[in-house]
Amino acid sequence: MTTRIPYRTLSGTSRLAGVMGWPVSHSKSPRLHGYWLAKYGIDGSYMPLPVEPENFQAALISLRNLGFSGVNVTVPQKEMAMPECDELSDRARRIGAVNTVTFSKDGRLWGDNTDGFGFIENLRQEAANIDFTSGPAVVLGAGGASRAVLVALLDEGSPEIRIANRTRKRAEDLAKEFNDPRLKVVDWPLDPKSLSDVALVVNTTSLGMVGQPKLEINLDGLPKSALVTDIVYAPLITDLLAQAKARGNPVVDGLGMLLHQARPGFHRWFGIDPEVTQELRDFVLSPD
């Protein structure tokens, strides 16, 4: 008699991946990748891998030696992963951080950063006719998330990007480092005049996130056609998005960036470029 079980078990040739971080218990990645593994019937597993920063290097090499296909890396280890990689994608080098490591068959570590890809793909999916070349963008913040968004917007042909950050020096250093005349540093708090001809507003700061202060911004003067988006996804509709929506602007929430940034890693490790659907959004948002 054969034994039937209602789920797929691992085999001797299962592909293994996971997310390294400290802490990692908050990460939605195991749920997200787990959904895709089940949906596509893949013989594989994706695990939460809590690793203290001082053990990061040893753990990464051990995962390679254990035959893992690759790992995602989350805070505070995204910068730590960079020097460990034998090769980096161009975008990872420019962003200055790695969130996706692939172990190649010859044992080399290949580092990529897919955050900017996730940002762009989310807007393409949710705002179908978006044209990044159509007008200036305003980017709030100059931290790690901002770097990914800036690199992505520059690559999409944005004609001008205005960066506003509480610590102005940080924005100025970023503009100097990227050395692109399209990057301009503007005042924080934002002068509404900086919004009068803008096509896209992006919040990359942590303001508006659950437990963080509210983002105070005056959107008067922003064209009604401008798209407003937030990389914060808890809450899904931040005050910024609610304010923009109330005055008639199209808005896109930040959850999709998280979902789309996971696609390149899943594709490399498990062989399928997975789909981001409403069902996946609901699944990731539902309690564990």
Ligand code: ATR
């Ligand atoms: P991440 O990698 O998520 O971008 P980060 O590098 O710590 O995180 O950057 C956080 C961003 O949120 C920065 O732009 C930060 O502004 P500063 O450079 O001035 O620190 C911004 N931020 C965080 N808390 C803020 C606050 N209370 N008011 C204004 N900006 C804030």
